[in-house]
Amino acid sequence: MSARRKDDPQFDFFIPMVHDIPLKDQRETMERPFFSLQKRKRLKPIDYRSPDGEVWVKVEAVPAYGMATIWDADILIWAASALNRLKQQGVNDLPRTLRTTAYDLLRAIKRDTGGKGYQELRAALDRLASTTIFTSLRAKRGRDRRFSWIDEWDIEVDPITEQPRALRITLSNWIYEGVTQEKQLLTMHPDYFSLTGGLERALYRIARKHAGDQKKGWLCRFSVLKDKTGSDSEPKEFARMMRKIALRDELPEYSMTIVKAADGSPAAHFIRRDAGERTAISDAIIEFDQLYADTIAKKQGDLLL
DNA sequence: TTGCCCGTGGTCCCTGACAT
DNA sequence: ATGTCAGGGACCACGGGCAA
Numbered sequence: 252m253s254a255r256r257k258d259d260p261q262f263d264f265f266i267p268m269v270h271d272i273p274l275k276d277q278r279e280t281m282e283r284p285f286f287s288l289q290k291r292k293r294l295k296p297i298d299y300r301s302p303d304g305e306v307w308v309k310v311e312a313v314p315a316y317g318m319a320t321i322w323d324a325d326i327l328i329w330a331a332s333a334l335n336r337l338k339q340q341g342v343n344d345l346p347r348t349l350r351t352t353a354y355d356l357l358r359a360i361k362r363d364t365g366g367k368g369y370q371e372l373r374a375a376l377d378r379l380a381s382t383t384i385f386t387s388l389r390a391k392r393g394r395d396r397r398f399s400w401i402d403e404w405d406i407e408v409d410p411i412t413e414q415p416r417a418l419r420i421t422l423s424n425w426i427y428e429g430v431t432q433e434k435q436l437l438t439m440h441p442d443y444f445s446l447t448g449g450l451e452r453a454l455y456r457i458a459r460k461h462a463g464d465q466k467k468g469w470l471c472r473f474s475v476l477k478d479k480t481g482s483d484s485e486p487k488e489f490a491r492m493m494r495k496i497a498l499r500d501e502l503p504e505y506s507m508t509i510v511k512a513a514d515g516s517p518a519a520h521f522i523r524r525d526a527g528e529r530t531a532i533s534d535a536i537i538e539f540d541q542l543y544a545d546t547i548a549k550k551q552g553d554l555l556l
Numbered sequence: 557t558t559g560c561c562c563g564t565g566g567t568c569c570c571t572g573a574c575a576t
Numbered sequence: 577a578t579g580t581c582a583g584g585g586a587c588c589a590c591g592g593g594c595a596a
Contacts, residue, residue: 289568289569289570291587322588354559368561369560447588488569
């Protein structure tokens with residue numbers, strides 16, 4: 252695809268409903284605090300440094316909009332999944348601007364499609380566009396990198412009916428690079444979108460990244476975990492929420508138990524639930540995948556030609 | 557059925573007071 | 577210092593309704 256064509260909105264890729272294809276998210280953003288876990292507006296910046304001091308992440312919010320939340324990140328997961336799907340279909344030059352309808356996007360990320368859903372979507376896009384991230388991850392030596400999640404978004408309005416027709420989202424370079432490199436992506440469990448708690452979501456992402464398939468699972472002290480999630484609560488409150496989540500035991504794929512670390516401090520142990528369930532789920536995803544591949548490919552073809 | 561809107565009740569992260 | 581508890585504020589899920 253030529254540069255001219257890439258810049259021409261007429262040739263934006265239209266992304267059809269993607270809620271039945273495998274969900275992909277970026278490895279790097281899964282194990283570090285990049286998003287607010289609160290549903291209320293967060294302005295206090297995130298300032299994270301890994302225990303070895305090698306990796307740091309700073310996230311800053313604009314007062315008018317607040318920091319992008321872990322629910323807003325669903326839009327990025329949707330984008331990653333859609334681009335990954337295009338790549339698998341053999342599209343070489345993946346678009347940085349995605350075109351869809353607000354309704355399809357809301358459905359895909361399992362949100363309400365009422366009036367408030369649209370308002371919330373706009374607010375989410377504003378937060379994604381205004382939140383700035385400053386990180387050592389993927390920064391070239393000696394060069395700092397600052398970016399937002401998305402560069403811009405707009406809504407195409409039908410000139411006659413004045414009804415919104417399409418939603419266009421342009422990903423930032425950092426996100427685009429991460430999403431288009433396959434090794435950067437991990438498959439998320441479909442139930443992730445149904446998790447209502449911000450902390451639960453953060454825990455699942457971390458477990459998915461760190462515990463993975465490890466037979467022994469993965470152990471992490473509360474103090475480290477709190478930093479990794481980016482939770483803004485006091486340690487004792489964080490501990491209380493952790494106990495509550497462990498008791499409910501509703502994280503997709505992983506079970507979490509509270510244990511004592513070697514030094515006696517509280518820690519969480521994550522381990523995959525039984526292997527049989529895992530096989531059943533991945534089989535189901537593959538079946539869905541094949542079922543929808545044809546219809547999506549057809550729709551894609553119709554809209555591109 | 558699809559696309560949209562609204563009111564209500566419930567959930568959740570966090571705060572702050574109090575207890576251990 | 578750490579745990580318990582009640583409640584605030586935001587907002588999400590749900591069900592009902594409407595129009596095409």
